[in-house]
Amino acid sequence: MKKQWMWNLLSIVLLAIALVVWIVLPWFAVLGVAVVIALWLLLTRTGRLSLAAARIGIASLPQRWGATSVIVVGIAGVVGVLVAMLAMGRGFQATLDSTGDDTTAIVLRGGSQAETNSVIMRDQVPLIASLPGVARGADNRPLVSPELSQVVNLVSKADGTDVNAQFRGVGEQAWTVHDKVKIIEGRQFKPGLREIVVGKGAQSQFRGLEVGKSLNLGNQAWTVVGVFTSGDAHDSEMWTDTETLASTYNRRAYQSISVRTTGADGYSQFKTAMAADPRLKLDVSTTREYYRKQGGNLSKVLEVLGKFIGTIMAFGAVFGALNTMYAAVATRAREIATMRAIGFRGLPVVVAVMLETMLLALLGGVLGGLIAWAIFNGYSVSTLGSNFSQVVFQFRVSPELLWTGLKWALGIGLVGGLFPALRAARLPITVALREV
Known part of the structure; x- marks a missing residue:
C-alpha cells in the first residue's frame, strides 16, 4: 500500500514537471514532438494499431456528445480566460512601449522614478x-517642452463614477517634440488661454470631452477646443499650456522636461553633457525607456494573475476531463476488452484513449482562443497608471498568446486522459467482457 502511494506521488510529480516543460517549450520544439509522434503513428505497427483503435473511439463521440462537451467547454473556458488576462497585460505594456522613441529625452529630478515625484526648477530650463x-x-x-502633470477627476462613461485623468501642461514646442501627436478634430489650444485638447482615448472613456464643451477644473472653466491622437499613452491625456496650468494650480516648478535630440548620437551627447554639468543634478532617459518602465510592474502583475487564475481553472478542467474519460472507459469496457482479445496490446489502447482526449482538448483550445480573439482583441479599457491617472489601452490577442492557450489546452488533455487511458489498458479482459 505504501509502495503504491509513493508510486502515485512520484507519477504526479513527474507529470507536473512534464507539464511545466511542455508549457515553456518553444514552437519549433513542439512541432518536432508532433512530427516524431506522427511518424511513429504512421510508420510502426504499434502506431497503426493505435490509430485504428482511436478511430473506433472517435467515431463514437457523437453518441457521447453530452459527456464530451464537458471537456471541450471546460478547456475552452480555461483558454478563453487565460488568453484574455494575458492580452490585457500585453495590451497595456504595448501601449507604453509605443510611447516615445529613442531620440526624445525626458528629464526628471535626480532619483525620481516618475513625474509625480519630480521637481525641476524654472531656472534650469535654459x-x-x-x-x-x-x-x-x-x-x-x-525643441524643449517644460511639462506639468496634474491628476483631475472626470466622470467615467462606463459607470458614471469619478475617476482620475491626467491633465498635462506642455510647452510651445510640444507639438514638434511629441511628433506622434496629431490634431484630428478642432484645433490646438492657444497659450495663455484656458483651452484644452483631449486624447482620443480619453474622449472615449470620459464624459464631457466633446469639442466645444466646458469643464470645471481647479475652480476654473476650461473649453475643449480639439481632439488629438498619438497611438500611445498620450491618447489618455488632456493637454493645455503649461504656464496656464501652473497658474491655475499654483505650481512654481516643472515636473519634467521633454527634449527632442538630434538622433541617437545627439541623445548620447545630451546625456553626457547633463551628467557633466554640476548645476544640473537631473536624470535623463529616452521617452521609450521611461514609459516602458512605468508599465513593467503592472504588466507582470496581470501576467501572474492571469496564469494563477488559469491554473485554478485548469485544475477544474482536469478533474472534469478525468471524470468524463473515466466514465467513457467504463461505458466502453466491453469494446476495449474485445480489442484486447483480438490482439490489441496495452500501449495501443493507452495511445488511442490519449488521442481521443487530446483531440477534444484541441477543439476546446481552438474554441477558447477564437472566443477570446472575437470578444477581446482590440477591446478598449482603462486602468490606473503609475501617475495615479487612467491609461486607456486595448487588449492585444496575439498569435503568441493563442499558441500559449493551445499548449495549456493540450496539457490539460494530457493529464485528463492519461490515468483513464492507463486504467483502460489494465482492464482485465475476462471481467470487462462480462460487463453489460
Whole structure:
C-alpha cells in the first residue's frame, strides 16, 4: 500500500514537471514532438494499431456528445480566460512601449522614478536647452517642452463614477517634440488661454470631452477646443499650456522636461553633457525607456494573475476531463476488452484513449482562443497608471498568446486522459467482457 502511494506521488510529480516543460517549450520544439509522434503513428505497427483503435473511439463521440462537451467547454473556458488576462497585460505594456522613441529625452529630478515625484526648477530650463545634442526647429529655437502633470477627476462613461485623468501642461514646442501627436478634430489650444485638447482615448472613456464643451477644473472653466491622437499613452491625456496650468494650480516648478535630440548620437551627447554639468543634478532617459518602465510592474502583475487564475481553472478542467474519460472507459469496457482479445496490446489502447482526449482538448483550445480573439482583441479599457491617472489601452490577442492557450489546452488533455487511458489498458479482459 505504501509502495503504491509513493508510486502515485512520484507519477504526479513527474507529470507536473512534464507539464511545466511542455508549457515553456518553444514552437519549433513542439512541432518536432508532433512530427516524431506522427511518424511513429504512421510508420510502426504499434502506431497503426493505435490509430485504428482511436478511430473506433472517435467515431463514437457523437453518441457521447453530452459527456464530451464537458471537456471541450471546460478547456475552452480555461483558454478563453487565460488568453484574455494575458492580452490585457500585453495590451497595456504595448501601449507604453509605443510611447516615445529613442531620440526624445525626458528629464526628471535626480532619483525620481516618475513625474509625480519630480521637481525641476524654472531656472534650469535654459541650461538644459543650451546643452549639445538638443535639436532645433525651423525657427532655430531648441525643441524643449517644460511639462506639468496634474491628476483631475472626470466622470467615467462606463459607470458614471469619478475617476482620475491626467491633465498635462506642455510647452510651445510640444507639438514638434511629441511628433506622434496629431490634431484630428478642432484645433490646438492657444497659450495663455484656458483651452484644452483631449486624447482620443480619453474622449472615449470620459464624459464631457466633446469639442466645444466646458469643464470645471481647479475652480476654473476650461473649453475643449480639439481632439488629438498619438497611438500611445498620450491618447489618455488632456493637454493645455503649461504656464496656464501652473497658474491655475499654483505650481512654481516643472515636473519634467521633454527634449527632442538630434538622433541617437545627439541623445548620447545630451546625456553626457547633463551628467557633466554640476548645476544640473537631473536624470535623463529616452521617452521609450521611461514609459516602458512605468508599465513593467503592472504588466507582470496581470501576467501572474492571469496564469494563477488559469491554473485554478485548469485544475477544474482536469478533474472534469478525468471524470468524463473515466466514465467513457467504463461505458466502453466491453469494446476495449474485445480489442484486447483480438490482439490489441496495452500501449495501443493507452495511445488511442490519449488521442481521443487530446483531440477534444484541441477543439476546446481552438474554441477558447477564437472566443477570446472575437470578444477581446482590440477591446478598449482603462486602468490606473503609475501617475495615479487612467491609461486607456486595448487588449492585444496575439498569435503568441493563442499558441500559449493551445499548449495549456493540450496539457490539460494530457493529464485528463492519461490515468483513464492507463486504467483502460489494465482492464482485465475476462471481467470487462462480462460487463453489460
